[in-house]
Amino acid sequence: MSNQISTFNFKSNPVRIQSINNEPYFCLSDVCDVLNVNRRSSEAFRLNEKGCNKIATLTNGGKQEITFINEPNLYRIIFRSNKAEAVEFQNWVFEEVLPQIRKTGRYQAEQIALPDPEPKYSRELTERQWLKLASLWFACYNNLELLGKIYKPLEALGSPYGVTAYTHATEYQTTLGALQRLLVPLLAEFDVDPRQEAHYYRALRTLREYQPKGLGAIVRI
Numbered sequence: 001m002s003n004q005i006s007t008f009n010f011k012s013n014p015v016r017i018q019s020i021n022n023e024p025y026f027c028l029s030d031v032c033d034v035l036n037v038n039r040r041s042s043e044a045f046r047l048n049e050k051g052c053n054k055i056a057t058l059t060n061g062g063k064q065e066i067t068f069i070n071e072p073n074l075y076r077i078i079f080r081s082n083k084a085e086a087v088e089f090q091n092w093v094f095e096e097v098l099p100q101i102r103k104t105g106r107y108q109a110e111q112i113a114l115p116d117p118e119p120k121y122s123r124e125l126t127e128r129q130w131l132k133l134a135s136l137w138f139a140c141y142n143n144l145e146l147l148g149k150i151y152k153p154l155e156a157l158g159s160p161y162g163v164t165a166y167t168h169a170t171e172y173q174t175t176l177g178a179l180q181r182l183l184v185p186l187l188a189e190f191d192v193d194p195r196q197e198a199h200y201y202r203a204l205r206t207l208r209e210y211q212p213k214g215l216g217a218i219v220r221i
Helices: 029-036 037-045 071-080 083-105 125-158 161-186 196-207
Strands: 006-010 013-020 022-025 052-060 062-069
Touching: 006 083, 013 052, 013 062, 013 161, 022 029, 022 083, 029 062, 029 071, 029 083, 037 071, 062 071, 071 083, 071 161, 083 161, 083 196, 125 161, 125 196, 161 196
Parallel strands: none
Antiparallel strands: 006 013, 013 022, 022 062, 052 062
């Protein structure tokens, strides 16, 4: 991403993003407009001052100092917003804008050319190795359950780890849904005795019964 300010559109709402030390910073006023939040109440979001930068920006009214916030501060605002737009905006930033910025250096809403198809590979695994995959998925599932329970109490205590737990929970939720659709057909033929392999039995049962949520119900590998 270049050092110049780039403007992206979320449902026709412009969101200006500036690169500072190779990290994206989001225009605070644009974020407030998208989430329908009063800009004067932005202090209530307990933003970390180290993640706030005032940048001289050319506007219709001439050059003005505009506040840009880093990614953790962005999630603080999203996390505290009760607006319906908050989740949708978060998904757009987390799943579409940031990955493209970090991969290509810029955001592009429409791809001009499709990439070449990736080569396909075939590998043989033992039954134990296949079950290990189910076990790894189950470990991620348990982490999601824990993060889902602790992020609100952490935020209520004013801990910075509340935002971290929330973003990780979102990422786990998306990953679990994508992996579930990939693993279920691959593990369909396996049947485990719950008395002899209790852990693998719980892992397989949870994997097969899991109902993906949010972007996890959409994103595919």
